Amino acid sequence: MPHKKLSLNYTFQDAKLLKKALTHPSFPQKTRLDNYERCEFLGDRVLGLVIASYLYHRYPQNKEGDLSKRFTNLVRKEALLKVAQSLNLGDFIYMAENELVADGQKNESILADACEALIGAIYLDGGFDSAYRFILERWSPLLEEQSVEISVDAKTQLQELVQKHKKPLPQYSVMAITGPDHAPYFKVSLAVLDEPVVYGEGPSRRQAEQQAASEMLFLLKKKGFDD
Structure with a gap:
């Protein structure tokens, strides 16, 4: 080659x-x-x-x-x-x-x-x-x-938010990995506080976790938790 x-x-x-x-x-x-x-x-x-x-x-x-x-x-x-x-x-x-x-x-x-x-x-x-x-x-x-600008990803934002309120850190778990070895697809769950579990999906574990964190941030901010 x-x-x-x-x-x-x-x-x-x-x-x-x-x-x-x-x-x-x-x-x-x-x-x-x-x-x-x-x-x-x-x-x-x-x-x-x-x-x-x-x-x-x-x-x-x-x-x-x-x-x-x-x-x-x-x-x-x-x-x-x-x-x-x-x-x-x-x-x-x-x-x-x-x-x-x-x-x-x-x-x-x-x-x-x-x-x-x-x-x-x-x-x-x-x-x-x-x-x-x-x-x-x-x-x-x-x-x-x-x-x-400094890009602060959703996982970091979520972690900083719960730490600000002195709460336990978010817990991510891989629920499933599908697809071939060279192109896996991940589904993860995210549990934090007493909120309902949310899920994220993506071609990497990191991307799936980011999606789940974004969803949780949206829910928490909607409830005014970031005040």
Whole structure:
């Protein structure tokens, strides 16, 4: 699978690192370590450090809580997925035939993992400065979004609301997971206070929980609980 069309604005000195970063564990390997998992582990930490450093210097007036909200938005799976898709990364991932047949190249978890692995490989190949430049360039659209406002998700809003009133934290439970392995669909329940249980659904557990939290927030605010 050729990599010459993978536009990174970075040239690897060690092409083997790039191949390892793009090799899914399902692909036949000489050893169990010849895949992207170790690079993914490293890339996750490098990404976190780069984003934390950027936010610390970019927003000197922000408190720790605000920085944490910005940080979470920039390192979560959805952010990695957007970057991976902008690179068409799925077209370059080595994987077993059964994964290809199951649309593994479009699998959100695989794309996010490979994106982290790519960051780890760039760090190993070119050092921290190279990884820093790559991340800031590829995350630029997401960083611009963060400069406008801090996005507080529904789960965070709900948790802050009940904590404000010194009540027990919301309890989320997975009720069902349907669909094929490469495209699961989640249904979760949410219980908080003495309110009726509400439900949320979505292609990831996080999205299902967000939907349930949004529904509960609507009900609580309708009753004036946020006063």
